[in-house]
Structure formats: C-alpha cells, structure tokens
Amino acid sequence: MKIGVLTFHRCINYGSYWQARCLVEGLGALGHRAELLDHASARVDRAEWRCALRPVPGQTGDRAAYRRKMLRFFQAFATLPLSPRFPLDAPRFMDEYEAIVVGSDEVWNLSHPWYGGVPLFYGQGLRTQRALAYAASFGHHDTSSGLDPAWARRLRGFEAIAVRDEASRALVAAAIGADVDVVLDPCLAFPPGFDAYESRTEEHAYVALYGHGFSSGFANAVRGWAHRRGLPIVSIGYRNDWADRQWIEAGPLEFAPFIANADAVVTNFFHGCVFALRHRRPFVCEASWYRGTKLRCLMQQVGGERHLLAPAMTPDDIAGVLDVPISACVDARIERLRLASREFLREAVLAQAAVS
Secondary structure: OOEEOOOOOOOOOHHHHHHHHHHHHHHOOEEEEEEOOHHHHHHHHHHHHHHHHOOOOOOOHHHHHHHHHHHHHHHHHHHEOOOOOOOOOOHHHOOOOOOOEEEOOOOOOOOOOOOOOOHHHHHHOOOOOOOOEEOOOOOOOOOOHHHHHHHHHHHOOOEEEEEEHHHEEHHHHHHHOOOOOOOOOOOHHHHHHHHHHOOOOOOOOOEEEEEEOOOHHHHHHHHHHHHHOOEEEEOOOOOOOOEEEEEEEOOHHHHHHHHHHOEEEEEEOOHHHHHHHOOOOOOOEOOOOOOOHHHHHHHHHOHHHEEOOOOOOOOOHHHHHOOOOOOOOHHHHHHHHHHHHHHHHHHHHHHHHHHO
C-alpha cells in the first residue's frame, strides 16, 4: 500500500527525527511504500528555527553552535523519504494515499506552541479514506480537562487508534467512548540498527547528558556520582554549564551512537529514556513540568519506575540505579510490547487494505 505518515518530522529535535524515520522504516518492513507527508508552513518554520537558535530560556550565546546543529538536521531531513511538499494550511494539495498514519509524537497536543490546534493532525483534510493513528500523544495536556467536543468528533473519524501513553489513552477513551491500545514509540517498536549510524570518533568513557532545565539537586548528585568514577559528563544538543563538555552542534545521526556508546545516560527528555532503553544503557531521568506526564507514563509502561528520580537525592541514590544493568524484566516487557505494537500496526493496515 501507498501510506503517508503525518508527524513533526522537521522539528530540530533528536526524538522527532528518529520517531518519524523509525515509523516510516517500520511500515516499509511490513511491506508497504511509506513516506512522510512533507507539510510546509512559514509560520511554523520561523517559530521552530527561532527556538532552535535559542532553545534554553534565559541562556544567551552559543548561536553559532546551535546554527551548526540546525544545518546537520537539515542535511538529515533531506535523506528522509518525503512526499511532494504542500502547505500545512492547504492539505488539498497533498498526494492521495491508500492510508495515512498520524503519529508518533505529540501530534494531538493542543498546547503545542506552533502545531497545537492544527486540524490536519486530527484527521481533517487528509487525502485518504482510511486514517489511522499510531503512538499519538497529547503531551502535557491535562487529562482532567478532557477534550472539546469539536476535537473529539474529529478523533472519531480515525479507523484505528493507538496512543503512546496512558494519559493519552484516557483522553481518547473519554472522547470517543471506546478504549484504545497503548503502543511503543517507533524508536522502540522499530528500533534503528547500528548500520544506520555515523561512527563515533570519541573512544573514552563518558556520561551522556541530554536535556536542559535540570534541578540543582539532581545535577549535583549526578556530578558527584560521575566524578567518583572518573567519568566526564558530555552534554549533547544543549548547553548545561554543569557538564564537563558541551556538544551542542551534534546532529541526529550523531545522537544515536552517542547514546548507544555512553557508560550511562542522564536525561529529562522522553527520547533520552527511549534511546537508553533501546541500547540497554543505565540511565536516570528527572521529570520536568512540561515532560513529566510522558516520562512517568513511559516508566510505568516498561516497568522502569526506579529510573525516574526526584530532585532531592544523593550520589548514592544515583549509584543505586546507574551502577547496575537495566533489569531483565524491563527488557522482557519491552519485547512483549514491541510484538504487540507491531501487530497492531500490521493488523490496522491490513484492515485498511481489505476495505480498500
């Protein structure tokens, strides 16, 4: 089948790049011709690039490094399987598809600063008779507030829905009056192989630091643990002054092996945890206001609650997690979820083929 994938594939964000690529490659592994719907918007580009050049509120400087990071992303975008470009606000100009998969990422986050409230991600205007959703998420949207009836009606137009976390499942179930599956992020369901990565030149041991806005208590505990073991902390993608080294300009093809080869991973980002799990790297994460919901849901999903730590901790608390391998129980649960996630997508697409 000719399948379009609608997601945030041009974000200057390692996780957004990899989830888009892995979902397209996963559909290809199932025997389909999949491509990313290459929507264009000058408004979105301005907001995305402005944020990419100054991603950490309150920080100044490093503009040249962030610009080099952007250029590496642009080079990576050019290698993705893309549809002909069409205006985000005029989807009538997109190609027609036998099925369109919306997801993964926060495609239903109505509070997203530049994609929030775009009807296309809720299925309105898609040029297909068969819309599916795979690993879609509402991000930090408050589950207690529910969904406005207008958005709920749009969700009922999807033939099959699977979400990425329990919070999103609760919102969808309340909106459409039916339960839906919770599946793995594409980076875990269809993990990229090492042959897709650029080689890393650094040979020394290190701690991979991914994210920004960490609490001082968390940062001090991580530094104490790392320095006891003689491990330098390398911050990728963002400046963290408490790291020993900054690697701001790294692109998405450099991010994956960097995490895979780290002695340990420290993060407060969703895909920092995902890639640590994918490569079985010891990791700890701290929940922030913006990402706390999806981090807690991911840890509950895979049985990794012990990796999510509170700010008030000591180096010994960090050691209790980073000095031991990831639990075999976590690995086993991920494998079961991986099989179920692939089966959902396979069956959902097959159902579309049968109807078509």
